[in-house]
Amino acid sequence: xxxxxxxxxxxxxxxxxxxxxxxxAAVHEGKNVVWYPAYGPExxxxxxxCTLIISDEQIGAPIAPNPEILVAFNQTMLDKYIDQVKPGxxxxxxxxxxxPITREDLTEYRVPAxxxxxxxxxxxxxxxxxxxxxxxVAKSVESESVNWALENQLPEKIKKTIPINMQALELGxxxxxxxx
Amino acid sequence: xxxxxxxxxxxxxxxxxxAAKVDAFFGYPITPQNEVPEYLSVLLPEAGKVFVQAESxxxxxxMVYGAAATGHRAMTSSSSPGVSLKxxxxxxxxxxxxxxxxxxxxxxxxxxxxxxxxQGDYFQTVKGGGHGDYHLITIAPWSVQDxxxxxxxxFELAEKYxxxxxxxxxxxxxxxxxxxxxxxxxxxxxxxxxxxxxKKKAEKAIVNSLWVEPDKLEEVNRTLHAKYKVxxxxxxxxxxxxxxxxxxxxxxxxxxxxxxxSVVDLGRKQGLKIGLLRLITLFPFPDKExxxxxxxxxxxxxVEMSMGQMVExxxxxxxxxxxxxxxxxxxxxxxxxxxxxxxAQKVIKDPCGPCTRSWEI
Numbered sequence: 001x002x003x004x005x006x007x008x009x010x011x012x013x014x015x016x017x018x019x020x021x022x023x024x025a026a027v028h029e030g031k032n033v034v035w036y037p038a039y040g041p042e043x044x045x046x047x048x049x050c051t052l053i054i055s056d057e058q059i060g061a062p063i064a065p066n067p068e069i070l071v072a073f074n075q076t077m078l079d080k081y082i083d084q085v086k087p088g089x090x091x092x093x094x095x096x097x098x099x100p101i102t103r104e105d106l107t108e109y110r111v112p113a114x115x116x117x118x119x120x121x122x123x124x125x126x127x128x129x130x131x132x133x134x135x136x137v138a139k140s141v142e143s144e145s146v147n148w149a150l151e152n153q154l155p156e157k158i159k160k161t162i163p164i165n166m167q168a169l170e171l172g173x174x175x176x177x178x179x180x
Numbered sequence: 181x182x183x184x185x186x187x188x189x190x191x192x193x194x195x196x197x198x199a200a201k202v203d204a205f206f207g208y209p210i211t212p213q214n215e216v217p218e219y220l221s222v223l224l225p226e227a228g229k230v231f232v233q234a235e236s237x238x239x240x241x242x243m244v245y246g247a248a249a250t251g252h253r254a255m256t257s258s259s260s261p262g263v264s265l266k267x268x269x270x271x272x273x274x275x276x277x278x279x280x281x282x283x284x285x286x287x288x289x290x291x292x293x294x295x296x297x298x299q300g301d302y303f304q305t306v307k308g309g310g311h312g313d314y315h316l317i318t319i320a321p322w323s324v325q326d327x328x329x330x331x332x333x334x335f336e337l338a339e340k341y342x343x344x345x346x347x348x349x350x351x352x353x354x355x356x357x358x359x360x361x362x363x364x365x366x367x368x369x370x371x372x373x374x375x376x377x378x379k380k381k382a383e384k385a386i387v388n389s390l391w392v393e394p395d396k397l398e399e400v401n402r403t404l405h406a407k408y409k410v411x412x413x414x415x416x417x418x419x420x421x422x423x424x425x426x427x428x429x430x431x432x433x434x435x436x437x438x439x440x441x442s443v444v445d446l447g448r449k450q451g452l453k454i455g456l457l458r459l460i461t462l463f464p465f466p467d468k469e470x471x472x473x474x475x476x477x478x479x480x481x482x483v484e485m486s487m488g489q490m491v492e493x494x495x496x497x498x499x500x501x502x503x504x505x506x507x508x509x510x511x512x513x514x515x516x517x518x519x520x521x522x523x524a525q526k527v528i529k530d531p532c533g534p535c536t537r538s539w540e541i
Contacts, residue, residue, distance in 0.1 A: 020186075020357070027186045027359040035186070036356040039212060040295070060442030062356050062435065065516045 001031070003054045003140035004064045007130075008081050009073030011046045014127030019052040019071075022131055024153045025145035026054040034062045047077060054140045071134055072098060073113070073126070082106075092133050092176070094126065100179060108179040109137050116171045122161065125168035132172025143169065187360055189327040189353045190215035193257065193283055196331030198223050199365040203252035204230035206243035208262060211295040212351040213285035216257040237262040241269030241282075248278040249387040251375025253335055257283035259351075260301050261292055263309075270344055271310030275389040275400065277374075279338035281331065282316070283347045285354035288485075288512035296512025297351030297435060302489035305346050306463040313401050315408055316346040317415070318462040320433040324358035332365045337415065339370040341407050348462060350485065352435040352514065408464065417460035418469060422448060426455030428528050429473055431494050432483040433459040436515055440483050443520045454524055462490070470497035479503040479531050481524055486510060488539025495537065503531035506539040 009015030016037055023035040031054050038049040051064050066086045072078035074097040082103060085091060090107045096114035113129035128150075135141050146169055150162050187195070193216050197205065205224055207217040217233060224231040230247075234240035240256050247254035258266065263284045273280050284305065288298035306318050317337050321330050327349065334345040376385040391397035422444050423429055430440040437458040447454045457473070459466065474480070479502050482491035491506045498504055505527040509515050532538040 023357065024186050027184055030184070031359075033186060033359050034356055035358075036352065039351070039355050058441075059358075059438075060445060061439040061517050062352060062358075063439070063514050065514070066518070 001054070001056045001140060003052070003069065003138045004067050005052045005069035005071055005134060005138070006049065006064055006067040006081065006084075007052060007071045007073075008047070008049050008077035009127075010077065011048045013048065013073045014124065015048045015071070015073050015130075016050045018127035018131040019050050021128070021146060021149045021153065022054070022135065022141055023052060024149035025141040028145045028148050029141060031056060032059050034059050036062055047080075049077075069134070069138060071130055073130060075099060090137065092130065092137060094130060109133060109176050110179060111172055111176040113172060116168055116175065120164050120167055120171070122164050125161070125165050128165045128168035129172030132169040133176035135169070136173040136176050143173070184359045184361055186357050187324055188215055188355065188357045189321075189324045189349065190285065190355070191219050192324045192327035192360060193331060193347070194219040194223055195362055196328040197255060198227065199328070199362075199367070200332035200335045201253060201367050201369065202229065202255055202331075202335070204232070204243075204247045204254045205256065206232045206234050206240040206247070206254065207256050207258065208234050208237045208240050210259045210262040212287055212297070212354050213257050213259045213283065215354070216283060216285075237265035238269065241266035241273075244280050245269050245273050245276075245278065248273060248280045249276065249375070250377045251372035253279075253369070255281040255283070257285065259285045259287045260289050260298070263301060264304070267304070267310035270316065271308075271312050271314060272389045273344045274314035274316070274404065275312065276387045277342040277404075278344070278387070279335065279342055280344045281334045281338055281347065282344060283349065286348065286350040288510060294512040295351070297485060297514060298510060298512060299350055299434060299436060299485040300487075300489070300510065301348065302462065302484070302486060305348050306465070306493075314404055315463050316344050317341060317411060317464070318346045318348050319417075320348045320460060320462055321353055322434050322437050322458065324353070324356065325360040327353060328360055328362065332367060336368060337411075341411055342374075343407060348434065350435050412464035415461055416464050416466045416469070418466050419458040419460065421456040421458065423455035423457060423473065423478075425453055426478060427453045428455075428481055428524060429478050430454060430456045430481050430483055430520075430524065431459065431470070431490070432456065433462060433490065436483050436485055439515050439517060440520065442517045443524065446517060447521055447524060452525065452528065454528075459490075465493050465497070467493070467497035470494055471499060471501070474498040474502035477502070479505070479527070481505045481507060481527055483515065483520055484508045485515060491539045498534075500535045503527070503533055503536070504538060505532050508539075
């Protein structure tokens with residue numbers, strides 16, 4: 001098992017945290033993990049990018065300039081990163097904020113992450129819907145482990161959001177659809 | 181499995197420092213190592229130890245100098261431009277034969293440079309850096325696990341040789357998170373009869389780096405270099421990966437070595453006979469091992485995030501017996517697996533040839 005994904009979004013959308021929760025889940029399963037943020041002069045409202053690698057084997061290169069999977073939270077960042085995806089790779093997009101992709105060599109999965117979050121009554125949990133979509137498509141971590149990560153790794157002050165995060169995760173898994 | 185934790189490299193350095201029973205940390209903020217002082221500012225006072233945010237890097241290294249002189253386990257951390265400011269202090273610490281640990285989370289240079297990762301401080305670190313004839317024992321982590329494990333090891337080396345030790349990391353090692361084991365460390369803290377700690381001793385403890393009498397100063401130089409010779413005989417560490425039947429051996433350390441491991445895996449799948457020599461100690465440098473491999477007919481490709489620094493040591497080690505090619509990126513650009521593999525394929529077909537200074541072409 002080897003999953004190499006780059007998460008891209010705007011600051012505040014939770015792209016980094018979503019990848020980090022998946023990373024904790026993979027560690028819980030005994031897997032090897034690298035989570036690497038783009039640490040430029042990042043600001044709120046700016047861009048947020050991170051690399052997530054999950055593997056059963058020892059991980060070599062800790063960065064993925066041409067990732068197998070791109071997880072795009074919005075159109076701006078999708079446009080910025082789509083050309084870097086490995087030929088034949090995969091893109092998971094937030095279908096509420098992204099147009100269908102035009103690169104024909106990629107497999108596209110779309111998930112209405114923003115709608116899911118609004119339906120659950122908290123726009124912030126769109127990131128876990130995106131995480132659920134990746135977990136479903138890449139089969140790199142089990143839901144139980146992600147739930148464990150949510151319960152054990154979220155900061156104390158947002159612990160009350162654990163149930164709604166778990167719901168977002170499940171709905172993301174359910175509603176992600178491959179574009180035929 | 182449950183004691184595995186997902187931690188950032190910089191944070192792992194801090195847990196490593198706590199495991200090493202560090203008495204005092206003196207530092208000054210600079211990206212990309214800021215989590216080190218940030219976490220130690222909580223962890224050390226909680227443990228009843230000393231944390232000081234100094235007024236500058238120069239002040240911080242001189243506080244390390246003072247604390248080490250009194251026999252305490254003292255350390256500092258910084259990133260490239262900040263480490264440049266510490267060089268005078270490091271020269272004094274080395275001359276006074278004091279144990280201390282410096283972590284350099286290298287960023288891209290020269291000058292103020294950028295805040296992304298680089299490996300341009302190799303010369304500064306292994307060749308001396310400050311004035312005079314001294315060296316820092318230098319060890320290079322390539323994972324977050326190493327970031328934890330290398331701090332206690334660094335103090336062990338520092339006390340064994342009474343010499344400052346540099347943990348030479350880079351922005352990727354500092355900023356990435358990986359799963360690590362925070363295993364127990366068996367800390368060996370050495371006796372320090374030389375410490376100027378105010379206790380009554382048979383022989384007065386004096387810490388000094390000024391020797392105006394030429395023969396005495398030459399003796400100090402000889403003493404330092406005798407230590408480096410012993411370190412060379414005993415402390416060299418490296419890892420070989422698919423080297424046995426390789427025609428071309430990649431030589432790298434830190435993040436570059438991690439990337440080169442992926443290059444070897446991908447190259448092997450394509451039938452290329454390539455391997456990796458991952459250096460762990462950079463000073464002392466494994467010149468005998470590299471000579472042995474060159475005598476076995478292997479060519480080398482040194483890979484660094486620099487314009488070519490460590491490659492000079494590899495070049496000297498082969499004694500003209502094989503080719504030493506070079507590939508590097510700078511400016512904060514991280515090497516990619518595909519560009520290194522392309523270059524490796526090129527040099528397998530067309531090596532630069534023995535005695536050619538490939539990095540200058």
